[in-house]
Amino acid sequence: MKIAFVKTGVAGIALAMALVATPAAAKEITLGIVAANMQYPFNAAAVRGFQAEAKKLGAKTVVLDGKGSVEAQGNAIDDLISQKVDGIGSILLDSVVAKTWVDRAAENNIPFVSVGVQVGDPDKVPLRQVYPKLTALVTRDDVESGELAGELAAKLLPKGRTAKIGIVEGTAGVAAVKQRTQGFKEGLAKMGAKYEIVASQPTDWTAEQGEAVCQNILTAHPDVDLFFGQYDDIGLGCSRAVRSVGSHAQIVTADGGSRRGIEAIKVGDMAGSVCSEPETIGRLSAKALYDAITNKNTPKAQLIMYKQIAVTKANLSQCQPQF
Structure with a gap:
């Protein structure tokens, strides 16, 4: 009886420790977003949508600003890779140079979403083609x-x-x-x-x-x-x-x-x-990153878009400004 009691006690203690440890051990997800230039209202709105969706999903965000400089944006993305964030989104300044950034993220197993900008040479990349190493291109057409x-x-x-x-x-x-x-x-x-x-x-x-x-x-x-x-x-x-x-x-x-x-x-x-709808693009980008991080079966190179409308004075009520 004594031996049985000891075994049951150890098992109970182990179970109790597991229950206590699980929440503390659960990894907090951190998503990085690198704007092209936060002085642009579109960028600010997209980042706002990204942060709102990340918060809703229970993830932290790190926001960096490329300030209109391709070099600065590249350095910011490198910083996020070195910090080992769980996922990176970026409103890219240069479609061609961006390939090297996406490649580096992929080498480090970090999902990357391009926010509103196609990756690759505009003169060579077919329309709506998503760079294969991207998790997703989230954009309007x-x-x-x-x-x-x-x-x-x-x-x-x-x-x-x-x-x-x-x-x-x-x-x-x-x-x-x-x-x-x-x-x-x-x-x-x-x-x-x-x-x-x-x-x-x-x-x-x-x-x-x-x-x-x-x-x-x-x-x-x-x-x-x-x-x-x-x-x-x-x-x-x-x-x-x-x-x-x-x-x-x-x-x-x-x-x-x-x-x-x-x-x-x-x-x-x-x-x-x-x-x-830049806020919508930001929200969809954060969701695409979160899905890729939490579900390894999430498809790669997704193209995620929303429907657009043209507006004049006659139908302005159909366009709710987001920036």
Whole structure:
């Protein structure tokens, strides 16, 4: 009886220790997110959504800012890898250089999600192809975004003559820039528009450069009929340039739907935009990382997207601004 009692006691103690130890021993999940530049409202909103979803899932977050520098962003991602975080998300500044960052994360068995930016050479990577070492690409369809803007623009162009269009791009080297222009042309063609692109120039995605580029285009082509801005801030800057010279050029944007962009459409400074949901992208990115960490059977190289709509003054209520 004594021996049996001792055995039962040891088992009971072991079980009690296991019950006490399990919660303490459970590994806390840490997700890192590296923005392109937290000064960009889109980035700030995506990070906000990422943090909110991580908190909901019970994970910690580490937020780092690339501050518009490819080198700084690369260093930030390297820091997260060295810290051995459980997963990394990033709003990438350079689609080509990003491959090396994703590769390093994969070598260290750290899931990596690209937040809103395709990885790989924009001139070589097929549309919607996800880099194989990514856990997921979480984004809107940038070709669709451009196409919706093109269809909207076609309705605004003058009839009976070839319209003149200026394209105000984002930063060169980002896959979305080429894709939005491609989609914009497809949207115009779908609507049977007659047009000529008189200028196409890059910016750093800011209103200041949007204004400067549009001023340059208006100086060279004062009769331009419409500007296509690839981001709301670009369109807002462009609208200042248009007003300053008394031009009647219309402005439409892709990746729009910001609070200031919605207000600009309300007052007539911009004609319309394609509603973007950066907080949604951030939330979906955190969820994709968490799933990959907690379930090793989660598929790799997922493409995760949401449906987009174009908005004008007539249907603004359909776009709830997230940035």
